[in-house]
Amino acid sequence: MSPNVTRRVVLAATAGGLVLHERIGRADDTTPAPPSALPQKAIDVELRVNGSRFPLNIDPRTSLLDALREQAGLTGTKKGCDRGACGACTVHIDGRRVLSCLTLAARCQGKAITTIEGLNAGEDLHPVQTAFLHHDGFQCGYCTPGQIMSGAALIKEGHDGSDAEIREWMSGNICRCGAYPNIVAAIRDASREG
Numbered sequence: 001m002s003p004n005v006t007r008r009v010v011l012a013a014t015a016g017g018l019v020l021h022e023r024i025g026r027a028d029d030t031t032p033a034p035p036s037a038l039p040q041k042a043i044d045v046e047l048r049v050n051g052s053r054f055p056l057n058i059d060p061r062t063s064l065l066d067a068l069r070e071q072a073g074l075t076g077t078k079k080g081c082d083r084g085a086c087g088a089c090t091v092h093i094d095g096r097r098v099l100s101c102l103t104l105a106a107r108c109q110g111k112a113i114t115t116i117e118g119l120n121a122g123e124d125l126h127p128v129q130t131a132f133l134h135h136d137g138f139q140c141g142y143c144t145p146g147q148i149m150s151g152a153a154l155i156k157e158g159h160d161g162s163d164a165e166i167r168e169w170m171s172g173n174i175c176r177c178g179a180y181p182n183i184v185a186a187i188r189d190a191s192r193e194g
Contacts, residue, residue, distance in 0.1 A: 050118025087173030
């Protein structure tokens with residue numbers, strides 16, 4: 001750094017640049033918005049969720065998670081990180097587990113979607129739901145729907161051979177309360193029933 005350049009000079013130059021940037025931004029209000037910021041034309045889709053049909057009119061960029069919660073009124077699927085890192089939004093599409101926050105609703109038309117509300121058979125709880133209650137596999141309960149949906153899929157996929165295998169295949173589901181030992185015990189117990 002030159003002996004004539006002080007911290008004060010650097011800060012003054014930086015502040016001046018910010019003021020100039022803001023003035024230029026205000027003066028140039030005629031700049032068109034980037035394409036991603038432009039509103040999209042809504043599209044009609046029909047989602048088949050838990051055996052029921054939901055005709056929706058959505059923005060083509062709408063995630064399955066948002067369509068389920070905000071338009072179909074199925075709020076059992078939780079919005080955790082909204083980035084595909086926590087597993088709270090796990091649902092089944094055509095029998096496979098997916099992260100609904102990373103899935104476009106428009107791409108799910110014609111597919112069978114199962115949420116936590118549709119996992120049980122009538123009045124009877126799914127074996128994983130029963131095992132979660134028995135083993136206290138939840139504390140705050142926020143991650144529980146995604147944990148149960150992943151656990152049910154894990155059993156169906158045949159990844160329930162050992163506790164280590166269960167932990168590995170459930171590693172995409174985060175529990176901030178730390179109920180992992182109880183979750184593993186619940187899945188192990190449910191796998192014996194199924």
